[in-house]
Amino acid sequence: MNTVSLRSDVHEQIAKIAHADIVVGIPSYNNARTIGHVVRAVQAGLAKYFPTYRAVIVNSDGGSSDGTMEVVQKTSVEDFSVILLHHRIEPISKIAFPYSGIPGKGSAFRTIFEIAQKLDAKACVVVDSDIRSITPEWIELLVTPVLVGGFDYVAPLYHRHKFDGTITNSIIYPLTRALYGKRVRQPIGGDFGFSGKMAQFYLTKDVWETDVARFGIDIWMTTTAIANGFKVAQSFLGAKIHDAKDPGADLSSMLYQVVSALFDLMETYSTVWMPIRGSEPVPAFGFEYTVGLEHVNVNTARMLAMFREGLVNLREIWLDILGAGDFREVERLGELPDAEFDFPLSLWTRIICDYAIAYHRKKMPVAHLIKSLTPLYIGKTASFIRTAENMDAAGAEAEIEKLCIEFECNKDYLATNWK
Amino acid sequence: MSDFLDLILEPLQEVFLKFKVFLPNLLAMLVIMVAGILLAKVIRLMLVKSLNAINFDNWSDRVGMTTLMRKGDLWSKPTAALGAVIFWLLIIVTLMIGLSALRMHAIDNLVEQFFAYLPRAFSAAVILIVGSLLAGFISRAILIAAVNSGYHYSKLLAEAVRTLLTVLILAMAMEQLQIAPGIVLAAFSIIFGGIVTALAIAFGVGGIDAAKRMIERENGAEKKDEIEHL
Numbered sequence: 319m320n321t322v323s324l325r326s327d328v329h330e331q332i333a334k335i336a337h338a339d340i341v342v343g344i345p346s347y348n349n350a351r352t353i354g355h356v357v358r359a360v361q362a363g364l365a366k367y368f369p370t371y372r373a374v375i376v377n378s379d380g381g382s383s384d385g386t387m388e389v390v391q392k393t394s395v396e397d398f399s400v401i402l403l404h405h406r407i408e409p410i411s412k413i414a415f416p417y418s419g420i421p422g423k424g425s426a427f428r429t430i431f432e433i434a435q436k437l438d439a440k441a442c443v444v445v446d447s448d449i450r451s452i453t454p455e456w457i458e459l460l461v462t463p464v465l466v467g468g469f470d471y472v473a474p475l476y477h478r479h480k481f482d483g484t485i486t487n488s489i490i491y492p493l494t495r496a497l498y499g500k501r502v503r504q505p506i507g508g509d510f511g512f513s514g515k516m517a518q519f520y521l522t523k524d525v526w527e528t529d530v531a532r533f534g535i536d537i538w539m540t541t542t543a544i545a546n547g548f549k550v551a552q553s554f555l556g557a558k559i560h561d562a563k564d565p566g567a568d569l570s571s572m573l574y575q576v577v578s579a580l581f582d583l584m585e586t587y588s589t590v591w592m593p594i595r596g597s598e599p600v601p602a603f604g605f606e607y608t609v610g611l612e613h614v615n616v617n618t619a620r621m622l623a624m625f626r627e628g629l630v631n632l633r634e635i636w637l638d639i640l641g642a643g644d645f646r647e648v649e650r651l652g653e654l655p656d657a658e659f660d661f662p663l664s665l666w667t668r669i670i671c672d673y674a675i676a677y678h679r680k681k682m683p684v685a686h687l688i689k690s691l692t693p694l695y696i697g698k699t700a701s702f703i704r705t706a707e708n709m710d711a712a713g714a715e716a717e718i719e720k721l722c723i724e725f726e727c728n729k730d731y732l733a734t735n736w737k
Numbered sequence: 738m739s740d741f742l743d744l745i746l747e748p749l750q751e752v753f754l755k756f757k758v759f760l761p762n763l764l765a766m767l768v769i770m771v772a773g774i775l776l777a778k779v780i781r782l783m784l785v786k787s788l789n790a791i792n793f794d795n796w797s798d799r800v801g802m803t804t805l806m807r808k809g810d811l812w813s814k815p816t817a818a819l820g821a822v823i824f825w826l827l828i829i830v831t832l833m834i835g836l837s838a839l840r841m842h843a844i845d846n847l848v849e850q851f852f853a854y855l856p857r858a859f860s861a862a863v864i865l866i867v868g869s870l871l872a873g874f875i876s877r878a879i880l881i882a883a884v885n886s887g888y889h890y891s892k893l894l895a896e897a898v899r900t901l902l903t904v905l906i907l908a909m910a911m912e913q914l915q916i917a918p919g920i921v922l923a924a925f926s927i928i929f930g931g932i933v934t935a936l937a938i939a940f941g942v943g944g945i946d947a948a949k950r951m952i953e954r955e956n957g958a959e960k961k962d963e964i965e966h967l
Binding site for chain 1: 795798799801874877878880881882883884885887889891892965966967
């Protein structure tokens, strides 16, 4: 296995620190505005909950030009007495540096894994640098199951607006759960805890020159942990509120990145998921509470217009992927007036299975295949929004549960056609 | 009398002597033809078997070659089609080699011209195949991107791009084959320029409202969805 080349000053810092019990990694790229809050929350969490453990905060930066690394170096909790009842014994070290390799979150994580390995860390945490809702408790909730509970991987559990996280809710969660039989609710949450052993295992995998290094790291980490039999848990962290996203971010590119990573892992672990049927819950930690969430504006009429536009223009492509039967159902759906539009769960499940099979059979270039799913996904999202419009969070979650069960019921269809 | 007989026999002897000289060449041609046909058949058989072994038909389906063949009204399997193309190419080459064995000046010239033209025909075929695949790929990418951007005339746009690329590819192939290059170049310039101008006018005049709507949307006049998809 090739190791990443760290700068000599980083080597010196690692040699000076020599050993750490906990490594907290923060990947970043032009996050000077938000990373200060994240670093303060991490420092407070380490000081409050792990005062006797040696800890290091690692900022793996993608070459920011807005002074992100300087913010990390300068940020510290000025008055610990506000949040602590006792003084911290062990100091918290900080390393901030630009990572080398293919630009992407995966390369940033690889460097964090390397440093965790060099420092012989017992537990690691990675948190996004644009999280506005992070609190010191997140560190406790992601580290304790590893240090005390003996778990190797801790996924996050968030409260989100019922209309948020729709790719996770309608594709990633139901499919991952049906494939690998574990109910990990946020497989691509972005904030994870894991053991030093898990970090070392990740480093043995030869994926660092692939799309995993660019954009598929979250689903790759979760799937690798589950598929290789590591002990997996999840912790309730509260609300997930990001910094405002780039409004120009292209939905079809986002869909391509996440779904292609998921389908690619289906190829890698086909022998693992093929015999699994049904699913089981994974242990959950943390005290669940209700959080107030910001209102979300959404225009379902425009979404349905995009779905119908796709139906008219992508007819041949969809017919080729879905087959005549399912395509006819999609066509019938397109003829319904907006007020009656309801995407059947069974049809959506078969569509995702058909796309996975088309990916497996290499029916067309991956980018074309997955980007052609966008109008169907928009139609499904509009249908979900219409259904869950007057539901509370629990009702919306029950709808997602119904979809998950539908995916589990269709596992035979997927497994049979995959061969 | 004997002079008269000589007068008759001499041309016959001459023809016989010429035929005696020509006969080995004819036999050589026939042997070459028979051997060439047999060899072409064996090569076709081996090629088809090798292509089947590497799942060439599946690959053709994936890259869109099968679709391309169907559009051209070719309904055989890509493996069989490629086998047939190679077979007939070998037959033509065999025929040319066989004809050159006759050692006739006119035929020798023809054979020479044929072999000089072969690389051009080959490059034209490559341009047509690669170009068609590329045109299909680009037009599909444009179609999907336009649909996902909510553009109303996605199919029209994709078809327009495919047509432009097809015209370009055909012009390149014909230029390679040296078929009236001057006319081809002029025709291409007129057609290509005409299409581009027509599109520019059509979009410019007919698309004012659409462009206005797009600019308004970009300027935030229309309220954006606030869903976080991930």
